[in-house]
Amino acid sequence: MNIIVCIKQTPDTEKVKFNPETRTLLREGVENIMNPFDMQALETALILKDKHGAKVTCISMGLPQATDVLKEALAMGADEAALISDRALAGSDTLATSTALAAAIKKIGDYDLILCGKQAVDGDTAQVGPEIAEHLGLPQITGTLKLEYIDDRFVAQRETDNYSETLACAAPLLVTVNNAEKEPRFASIKGKMKARKAKIPTWTIADLGLDPEMVGLSGSPTKVRKSFTPTPPEINSEIIAEEDADVAVDMLMEKLLKAEIFTR
Amino acid sequence: MAMKVDREKCIGCESCTMVCPVGAITMEDGKALIDAEKCISCGACVGECPVEAIAPEDVAPKADGTANECKDIWVIAELDKREALPVVYELIGAANGLAQKAGEKCCAVIIGKDIAKLPAKLIASGADKVYVVDNEKYADYHTELYTDAVCQLVEAYKPSALMLPATIDGRDLAPRIAARLHTGLCADCTAIDMTDDKLVAWTRPALGGNIYATIVCDETRPQMGTVRPKVFKPLEMDASRTGEVIEFVPQDRVENKVEILSKAPNMGSNAIKLEDAIVIAAGGRGMGSKENFDKLTELAGLFEKGAVAGSRAVIDAGWMSHSQQVGQSGKTVTPNIYFACGISGAVQHISGMKESDIIVAINKDASAPIFSVAHYGIVGDVNVILPKLIEKIKAYKEQ
Numbered sequence: 151m152n153i154i155v156c157i158k159q160t161p162d163t164e165k166v167k168f169n170p171e172t173r174t175l176l177r178e179g180v181e182n183i184m185n186p187f188d189m190q191a192l193e194t195a196l197i198l199k200d201k202h203g204a205k206v207t208c209i210s211m212g213l214p215q216a217t218d219v220l221k222e223a224l225a226m227g228a229d230e231a232a233l234i235s236d237r238a239l240a241g242s243d244t245l246a247t248s249t250a251l252a253a254a255i256k257k258i259g260d261y262d263l264i265l266c267g268k269q270a271v272d273g274d275t276a277q278v279g280p281e282i283a284e285h286l287g288l289p290q291i292t293g294t295l296k297l298e299y300i301d302d303r304f305v306a307q308r309e310t311d312n313y314s315e316t317l318a319c320a321a322p323l324l325v326t327v328n329n330a331e332k333e334p335r336f337a338s339i340k341g342k343m344k345a346r347k348a349k350i351p352t353w354t355i356a357d358l359g360l361d362p363e364m365v366g367l368s369g370s371p372t373k374v375r376k377s378f379t380p381t382p383p384e385i386n387s388e389i390i391a392e393e394d395a396d397v398a399v400d401m402l403m404e405k406l407l408k409a410e411i412f413t414r
Numbered sequence: 415m416a417m418k419v420d421r422e423k424c425i426g427c428e429s430c431t432m433v434c435p436v437g438a439i440t441m442e443d444g445k446a447l448i449d450a451e452k453c454i455s456c457g458a459c460v461g462e463c464p465v466e467a468i469a470p471e472d473v474a475p476k477a478d479g480t481a482n483e484c485k486d487i488w489v490i491a492e493l494d495k496r497e498a499l500p501v502v503y504e505l506i507g508a509a510n511g512l513a514q515k516a517g518e519k520c521c522a523v524i525i526g527k528d529i530a531k532l533p534a535k536l537i538a539s540g541a542d543k544v545y546v547v548d549n550e551k552y553a554d555y556h557t558e559l560y561t562d563a564v565c566q567l568v569e570a571y572k573p574s575a576l577m578l579p580a581t582i583d584g585r586d587l588a589p590r591i592a593a594r595l596h597t598g599l600c601a602d603c604t605a606i607d608m609t610d611d612k613l614v615a616w617t618r619p620a621l622g623g624n625i626y627a628t629i630v631c632d633e634t635r636p637q638m639g640t641v642r643p644k645v646f647k648p649l650e651m652d653a654s655r656t657g658e659v660i661e662f663v664p665q666d667r668v669e670n671k672v673e674i675l676s677k678a679p680n681m682g683s684n685a686i687k688l689e690d691a692i693v694i695a696a697g698g699r700g701m702g703s704k705e706n707f708d709k710l711t712e713l714a715g716l717f718e719k720g721a722v723a724g725s726r727a728v729i730d731a732g733w734m735s736h737s738q739q740v741g742q743s744g745k746t747v748t749p750n751i752y753f754a755c756g757i758s759g760a761v762q763h764i765s766g767m768k769e770s771d772i773i774v775a776i777n778k779d780a781s782a783p784i785f786s787v788a789h790y791g792i793v794g795d796v797n798v799i800l801p802k803l804i805e806k807i808k809a810y811k812e813q
Contacts, residue, residue, distance in 0.1 A: 152773055163762075164760060164762075168444070198703060212810075243598065244599065245592065245599070246710070248667060255721065256582040263781045268743070269743065271448050272620070273428075274601065274602065274620070274743070275588070275599075276601065277585075277589035277601055278431055278589075279588060280589035280593070281589045281590070281592065284561075284589075284593035284626050287450045289558060289671035290557055290590070292557075292585070293586075295736070309582070310581070310583050310735055311581050311689075311745070312494070312679060312687055313677055313678065313680055314676060314678050314680040316674075316676040316677075317674055318672070318673045318675050319493070319672045319673065320671070323671070328736070329730065338606075368794055371631050373629065374628070374633050375527040375615060375626070375628045375629065375630050376627070376628050377620075377625055378628075379625055379626070385787060385789060386784070386789070387785060387788055387791065388790050389785050389788065389790070389792075389793065390790075391793040395795075395802055398792045399792070399802040399806055400806070401801050402774070402791075402792055402803065403806045403810070410813075412807070
């Protein structure tokens with residue numbers, strides 16, 4: 151089985167703080183991490199590898215520093231990795247990004263399963279996975295909670311807004327992962343040593359046979375007109391910091407009743 | 415993107431098969447067939463075809479003036495049991511406003527089975543036109559079949575913009591359509607406007623709602639966006655509104671490869687959908703254990719239309735179903751009362767509940783960000799406070 155996992159390096163958005171007074175983001179000290187959903191995708195690939203045997207290849211598109219997340223993936227148990235990095239890719243929206251990743255997947259060629267995280271925690275679009283699937287003409291299953299290989303088919307569990315589904319599809323296909331069956335594994339010492347020595351190739355768009363017009367800003371149909379920080383709503387917070395729980399609850403009840411919130 | 419053969423026009427002369435440099439064209443039933451996987455979109459066959467039966471697949475109109483030919487704002491409806499989800503009516507309300515500004519029409523697209531009664535309701539809610547694809551094979555949502563049906567409609571009627579709900583399935587479908595039509599898509603919008611130059615301006619949050627970006631798609635058509643539920647208000651139903659209903663039968667041109675083995679309703683521990691709840695009792699990691707969530711169930715149970723929800727941490731820990739997750743990667747809710755219990759209030763969570771009428775927070779950390787959006791709150795141990803609060807509310811309700 152050949153599995154390709156798409157991985158993005160993102161800022162650790164849970165650690166990004168916002169200064170409400172200056173209305174700016176405090177990015178200082180925020181490190182770059184492997185997108186948590188991509189780590190779930192990688193773990194899903196490694197579970198399949200443990201059970202059925204597979205070659206797991208990881209690709210990432212980004213700046214040269216994104217090799218860090220590819221090395222992390224190798225340390226966890228991936229077999230090979232490649233970085234797509236080119237100045238011409240700057241400013242790519244989801245369509246241009248998916249074009250480049252699909253071209254890289256075509257270059258690798260032999261695959262049964264493409265795995266992506268459900269979405270990246272910085273952009274939160276959840277678009278790149280399905281767009282890659284479309285470029286490659288593959289069926290897709292998005293937001294899986296479990297992925298197994300049973301009787302020559304991939305069987306996935308997925309939850310939509312109000313349904314639980316079990317879906318099946320033969321290879322090749324693309325799956326975006328919400329959660330792996332279990333917590334992502336830690337890298338072993340041996341894995342870390344292997345990763346440290348690994349030479350990760352960098353592919354430019356020329357290596358992928360892409361025209362500069364197809365990627366980057368010129369290949370991106372969406373354009374940001376403006377960005378702004380929203381005005382937070384004026385909230386009159388009444389917070390009770392009373393140590394005696396009974397007194398605190400009485401105070402809260404009084405406020406809630408006064409606001410008539412139970413009779414709305 | 416691959417080349418595509420119009421089977422109606424193809425005369426089976428086989429001249430294209432000779433010129434294809436990668437051998438992607440074969441003959442099937444006397445017509446040329448292009449293998450999309452092999453095709454490198456070089457265009458050699460296009461020039462060779464004597465009857466102009468080959469063209470690039472699904473090319474979106476470019477900015478060379480053809481964008482102006484694209485008209486109307488479409489809402490691609492999501493159905494459940496032959497009814498449109500509430501968010502569809504919200505989007506029709508929004509699309510109706512945009513269409514009026516642009517002097518165009520607001521249209522709805524419904525795909526399903528036995529849905530003949532639905533267009534009247536959609537028209538009463540503000541749709542000027544309803545495109546109906548009603549067939550057995552569309553009974554359940556399938557990415558490939560629905561993508562193809564929408565794309566065939568787009569090719570036939572050339573809309574200016576497509577809006578889809580930012581639900582789980584809406585976000586499965588929209589990028590697939592966008593990639594096939596080679597157009598731009600803006601995810602998870604919280605505001606939409608029509609610019610003076612008649613472009614849809616899509617506004618979406620980034621980094622958990624700390625920054626908003628307004629995005630346009632000025633060259634390709636249709637302009638596309640997914641829009642969160644509960645952002646727009648539906649128009650008042652008005653049975654006197656009139657509209658046109660257009661039946662559409664897509665050509666059979668794709669094969670569905672994903673099989674649904676099972677599909678069952680899942681609202682987690684709730685009897686009603688989270689988005690329909692009037693009161694939500696939500697818990698976070700601070701609840702301490704799965705068992706402690708029984709208290710939230712009890713609190714929610716005190717109210718008619720009460721439901722239990724959780725933050726991402728709780729869902730990831732397996733304490734609750736994914737259908738109960740509130741926040742950036744879960745649902746957006748706007749109940750009358752939102753109890754945030756043991757939730758610290760990561761930006762991702764707050765973006766999903768901050769529009770609730772009244773937010774009541776209980777958390778032991780006085781500096782937790784949840785207190786900055788809460789109307790009322792107690793700083794203390796949620797597992798001590800909550801039972802006492804439940805007793806008080808019970809006593810009040812029994813009065």
